[in-house]
Amino acid sequence: MHPVDSKEIAFIIAGRNAFKEAFKNAGPKILEPIYNVDIITPNEYVGPCMSDLNTRRGMIMNQDMDKGMTVLHARVPLAELYRYSTILSSLTGGSATFQMTFQMKFAEYVQVPADVQTKLIAEYAAQEQEED
Amino acid sequence: MKSYTTDKIRNVVLIGASHSGKTMLSEAMLFEGKVIDRRGSVEEKNTVSDNTEFEQTNQKSINATPLYGEFNGCKINFIDAPGSDDFSGGALSAFKVVESAVMVMNGTTGVEVGTTIFSRYADQYGKPMVIAVNQMDHDKANWEGVRHAIAEEFGKKAIICQFPVNPGPGLEGFVDVITMKFYNAKNEELDIPAAYADEAEELRAELMEKAAEGSDELMEKFFETMELTTDEIREGLRAGLVKCETIPVFCVAAKANIGVRRLMEFIVNVCPSPLGTVQKTVDGGEVRCNPAAPTSIFIYKTSVEQHLGEVSYFKVMSGTLNEGADLVNPETGNGERLSAIYAVAGSKKEKVASISAGDIGCVMKLKAGKTDVTLAAPGQEAIEHMVFPDAKYRCAVKAVDKNDEAKVGDALNKIAAQDPTITVEYSKELRQTILSGMGEQHINYVKWRVNNEFKQNIELYAPKVPYRETITKIATAQYRHKKQSGGAGQFGEVHLLVCPYIEGQEAPKNFKIDGKDTVFNFKSQDITDLEWGGKLEFYNCVVGGSIDLGFMPQVQDGGRSAHRFLRPRHPRVCVRR
Ligand SMILES: Nc1nc2c(ncn2[C@@H]2O[C@H](COP(=O)(O)OP(=O)(O)O)[C@@H](O)[C@H]2O)c(=O)[nH]1
Ligand SMILES: [Mg+2]
Numbered sequence: 198m199h200p201v202d203s204k205e206i207a208f209i210i211a212g213r214n215a216f217k218e219a220f221k222n223a224g225p226k227i228l229e230p231i232y233n234v235d236i237i238t239p240n241e242y243v244g245p246c247m248s249d250l251n252t253r254r255g256m257i258m259n260q261d262m263d264k265g266m267t268v269l270h271a272r273v274p275l276a277e278l279y280r281y282s283t284i285l286s287s288l289t290g291g292s293a294t295f296q297m298t299f300q301m302k303f304a305e306y307v308q309v310p311a312d313v314q315t316k317l318i319a320e321y322a323a324q325e326q327e328e329d
Numbered sequence: 330m331k332s333y334t335t336d337k338i339r340n341v342v343l344i345g346a347s348h349s350g351k352t353m354l355s356e357a358m359l360f361e362g363k364v365i366d367r368r369g370s371v372e373e374k375n376t377v378s379d380n381t382e383f384e385q386t387n388q389k390s391i392n393a394t395p396l397y398g399e400f401n402g403c404k405i406n407f408i409d410a411p412g413s414d415d416f417s418g419g420a421l422s423a424f425k426v427v428e429s430a431v432m433v434m435n436g437t438t439g440v441e442v443g444t445t446i447f448s449r450y451a452d453q454y455g456k457p458m459v460i461a462v463n464q465m466d467h468d469k470a471n472w473e474g475v476r477h478a479i480a481e482e483f484g485k486k487a488i489i490c491q492f493p494v495n496p497g498p499g500l501e502g503f504v505d506v507i508t509m510k511f512y513n514a515k516n517e518e519l520d521i522p523a524a525y526a527d528e529a530e531e532l533r534a535e536l537m538e539k540a541a542e543g544s545d546e547l548m549e550k551f552f553e554t555m556e557l558t559t560d561e562i563r564e565g566l567r568a569g570l571v572k573c574e575t576i577p578v579f580c581v582a583a584k585a586n587i588g589v590r591r592l593m594e595f596i597v598n599v600c601p602s603p604l605g606t607v608q609k610t611v612d613g614g615e616v617r618c619n620p621a622a623p624t625s626i627f628i629y630k631t632s633v634e635q636h637l638g639e640v641s642y643f644k645v646m647s648g649t650l651n652e653g654a655d656l657v658n659p660e661t662g663n664g665e666r667l668s669a670i671y672a673v674a675g676s677k678k679e680k681v682a683s684i685s686a687g688d689i690g691c692v693m694k695l696k697a698g699k700t701d702v703t704l705a706a707p708g709q710e711a712i713e714h715m716v717f718p719d720a721k722y723r724c725a726v727k728a729v730d731k732n733d734e735a736k737v738g739d740a741l742n743k744i745a746a747q748d749p750t751i752t753v754e755y756s757k758e759l760r761q762t763i764l765s766g767m768g769e770q771h772i773n774y775v776k777w778r779v780n781n782e783f784k785q786n787i788e789l790y791a792p793k794v795p796y797r798e799t800i801t802k803i804a805t806a807q808y809r810h811k812k813q814s815g816g817a818g819q820f821g822e823v824h825l826l827v828c829p830y831i832e833g834q835e836a837p838k839n840f841k842i843d844g845k846d847t848v849f850n851f852k853s854q855d856i857t858d859l860e861w862g863g864k865l866e867f868y869n870c871v872v873g874g875s876i877d878l879g880f881m882p883q884v885q886d887g888g889r890s891a892h893r894f895l896r897p898r899h900p901r902v903c904v905r906r
Contacts, residue, residue, distance in 0.1 A: 208821040215807055220800060239424075282769065290442060295721065297719065302862035
């Protein structure tokens with residue numbers, strides 16, 4: 198890397214800090230990625246799958262049938278999907294499967310609930326301190 | 330070992346739920362196929378198929394093991410696939426190289442979750458299926474129950490070709506309604522006992538009707554005479570099988586080796602040979618399984634094996650592969666001489682001089698390509714790549730000891746190169762290495778391998794979530810950076826305003842700042858599409874000549890780098906002095 202001109206660095210630092218400050222005062226809201234999750238399950242497990250999705254802040258968009266199985270089309274925050282395959286499997290005796298898709302477009306990001314935002318900001322602050 | 334012509338080859342994969350008995354059936358097929366002269370068992374940890382330490386301690390298959398046996402002058406290559414969905418990668422790769430699948434069912438339980446999962450896969454990959462209801466000698470064997478479950482699951486596609494006589498520990502054998510013979514517990518072919526003649530006739534009539542559906546000619550013949558010969562039944566079954574419209578149902582007791590010989594005979598007589606089958610190429614062309622065409626082989630599996638190192642398994646998709654052949658990878662142009670080629674039965678490898686179109690073999694320590702590649706005579710097109718379902722399990726991974734990072738990375742990359750259902754990716758944004766696979770067990774197996782094969786310790790944990798951030802109102806800020814400590818001094822002052830971006834709306838120019846109406850005068854603008862779909866609009870509204878405009882990019886960079894973790898969604902930034 199070529200040495201940065203002292204004037205350049207001054208503007209980078211000033212720009213960075215001004216931006217940070219402005220952003221903080223502009224009512225910032227955290228957005229989280231929401232995945233499309235299609236769950237394919239035998240009919241008898243539709244109930245347990247749905248109530249589990251509720252605990253993951255999931256939204257069931259619609260539901261249809263495929264080859265005798267129920268397909269639940271849901272939107273679920275990525276943050277709630279860790280180990281989901283294992284959970285779904287134990288919920289349905291291994292008989293359900295699912296597919297996840299996500300497109301990198303801004304409509305797929307949704308504001309997190311206030312309590313999650315507070316928690317995330319606290320976590321982030323702690324992590325920043327650790328790294329500094 | 331001799332070389333088999335294409336029409337004398339059958340390639341099948343054994344699929345089905347865990348514990349249905351695929352590995353025991355493989356052992357019996359190896360025995361009947363004269364590859365081994367003593368059968369091992371899963372309990373004694375000495376089967377040919379479950380030959381790795383992990384498989385033996387856990388008494389379950391993890392790898393899809395290629396095996397073969399000779400029967401009536403034909404070579405049956407059969408791949409013993411694992412029954413858990415987490416390890417379905419093995420069965421799905423096998424689908425690339427087989428013409429049909431044997432669905433092994435547990436005769437005590439019937440249709441299980443694994444049965445449904447793998448029959449769905451067979452359907453998706455367009456592979457014909459033969460059902461083998463196993464464990465007919467088990468004290469809980471329940472033929473009637475299983476038969477009904479099959480009818481419910483597969484409907485009219487399923488057609489009974491056999492039924493057991495006295496299922497349970499006293500199993501006497503199976504009545505076969507294709508050959509209209511009785512096969513006793515010693516696998517001898519006898520006449521059907523009188524007590525079972527009526528049932529056999531009834532099933533024979535159903536079988537004929539089903540076989541007649543195979544082609545118009547057979548249907549005509551059947552309507553005219555109400556009769557089909559045994560060969561015509563075979564022909565009709567084969568036609569229905571190839572179209573995935575017929576699922577013949579057989580019975581076996583793999584552990585006691587009853588009925589296995591007859592199942593192999595059916596595979597040889599009725600299951601399709603690879604001759605004339607077609608593979609699509611990546612360029613939209615076709616490779617036909619023709620022994621006279623130029624040589625083309627497809628590597629569907631790579632594994633690291635004790636004493637051998639890296640072993641690549643392939644199917645000759647066309648032509649004949651001779652030892653010492655010079656082939657190229659059409660996608661990279663890399664060439665390679667295959668100096669030694671082998672027939673495979675698990676860890677037993679037998680050197681051969683040539684392998685014909687349609688046959689499966691292996692080669693050691695290839696350099697020109699790993700899994701999912703074609704090696705062919707110059708000028709051939711690469712065969713279409715294998716397809717796998719998307720990963721279902723993601724986690725972050727790191728070396729327990731930071732100093733081992735490089736070694737761990739190397740181990741993970743090697744595993745991913747062998748197993749196409751594993752991916753390892755470093756996410757710059759999350760600053761984590763993300764490991765994904767088919768399920769938690771699959772990922773835990775990777776961890777086990779890193780630990781046992783590569784002697785490294787890794788830790789698995791929840792991956793970070795790539796959050797973004799947006800703003801909801803207008804705000805201004807200013808910052809002055811001043812530093813004088815020898816050399817050139819640093820000075821920069823930035824005033825800026827951010828406001829939420831609304832799709833399709835022009836950037837506003839009039840703002841009230843500190844109670845004063847202020848009009849912005851845009852000197853220049855810069856619109857950046859952010860990689861996650863957002864947009865950053867940056868307007869330069871510097872007044873007069875207060876700063877050198879050449880510094881704008883620096884201001885902008887500063888703004889962008891301010892949000893490493895939480896990134897702005899669609900902000901509009903106006904800079905002014
Ligand atoms: N009684 C009986 N037990 C069997 C038979 N085939 C397999 N088993 C047992 O079933 C268990 C699972 O067999 P295995 O071949 O590992 O099943 P896989 O998971 O489908 O490969 C083992 O304990 C076998 O000994 C059979 O035909 N009869
Ligand atoms: Mg097995």
